[in-house]
Amino acid sequence: MQQQQRERARANALGGLACSLVAYALTVPYVVSTWDRPNRAAMLVALCAVLAEIVVISLLPVRLAFKTPLRANLVAGLWSVSCLALVAFNASLDGGLDSPLAPLAFVPVVFASLVYGTVLVTVVGIAGVACAAAIGVFDADARWTETFVFAGSLAVIAATCVWQTTAARRRREELAQASRTDPLTGCLNRRGFAEHFERVSAAAKRSGSRFALIEFDVDDFKRVNDVYGHDTGDRLLVQLVRRMRTVVRTSDPIGRLGGDEFMVLAEGADREGAERLAQRIRDVIAPQVISIGMAVYPDDGETFDELYRAADRGVYREKQEHHGAAPGASPRARGRSSGD
Incomplete structure (x- = not known):
C-alpha cells in the first residue's frame, strides 16, 4: 500500500x-x-x-x-x-x-x-x-x-x-x-470488516496483544422472512444491531458478513473477556435466540480465515444444540477450510 x-x-x-x-x-x-x-x-x-x-x-x-x-x-x-x-x-x-x-x-x-x-x-x-x-x-x-x-x-x-x-x-x-458499509444496518460489510481485521492483527502481532472475534447469527431467520416477509426480517436485523451497540464498545466494529451473520472484533479481549461480551450480547438481544461462536487471536489462529472458521464451528455447534441435533462440523467451516 x-x-x-x-x-x-x-x-x-x-x-x-x-x-x-x-x-x-x-x-x-x-x-x-x-x-x-x-x-x-x-x-x-x-x-x-x-x-x-x-x-x-x-x-x-x-x-x-x-x-x-x-x-x-x-x-x-x-x-x-x-x-x-x-x-x-x-x-x-x-x-x-x-x-x-x-x-x-x-x-x-x-x-x-x-x-x-x-x-x-x-x-x-x-x-x-x-x-x-x-x-x-x-x-x-x-x-x-x-x-x-x-x-x-x-x-x-x-x-x-x-x-x-x-x-x-x-x-x-x-x-x-x-x-465498506452494509447499507441496511450501518455495520461494516465483509470487505470493511476484513480490512479492519488486518489493521488490528498487524498491531497485535507487533505488540503481542490479543483480540477476539465473536460471531453470531439469528436462529430460524429464514422462517421470519418466509412467514412475515423480508421487510420484517430487515427490521429485525436493524433492531438487533441497535441493541448490540449498547453493549459493544464504539471502538470495536460490528460486521455484517452475510444475511443474518454478524461478527464483533473485540480488541484486547482474551477468552474470558470474549465470553463475557458474548453473554452481554445474548442478554441484550433476548428473547431473540442467537447462536454464538468465538475465536481468540493467536490461540485459535492468526489469519482472518483461521479465526473465522474457529468461530463458525462454535456457531454451528450451538445451532445444532438449539435444534436438539448432535453437534458436528459446520458446513460453512468445511467450505472455508477447503480453500475459501
Missing part, C-alpha cells in the same frame, strides 16, 4: 513536471524572438534553472523524495512555488501585467487542484495570488486597479480550486465509506 502511494505521488509529480515543461518551453521561442528587448539573458537563465530543477526532481529516487506523504507534499509544494516565482520574475522583467507570460501564473494553481490535497492547493493558491500581486507591484506602468483585477481573478480561481478539491475529497470519502 505504501509503495503504491509512493508510486502515485511520483506519477503526479512527473505529470506536473511534464505540464510545467511544456508551459515554460513555450516561453523559450518568445524570449529568443524578442532578444532585442531588455532582460532577455536574465529571463533565459531563470528558465534554464527551472528546467534543471525539472531534471533533478524527475531523477530523485522514489524512496528518497516520496517516502512519506509529508515529504511528497513538500516536494510538490516547493516545486509549485518555484514555478510561480519563475513566472513572477520573468513577467516582471518583461513588462509586468502586459507580458504574455503573466497568465502562466494560473497553470500551477489549476494543476494543483487536479492532483494535490486541500491544504497544499490552498498553499499554492495563496502563492499564486502573491505572484500576481508581485507582478503588478513591480510593473511601474500598472495602475492599482489592474493589479487588483489580475490578482483578484487568480484569487477567485484559487478559491474555486480549493472548493473543488474539498468536494472531491468528500466524495471519495463517501464512496470509500459506502464500499
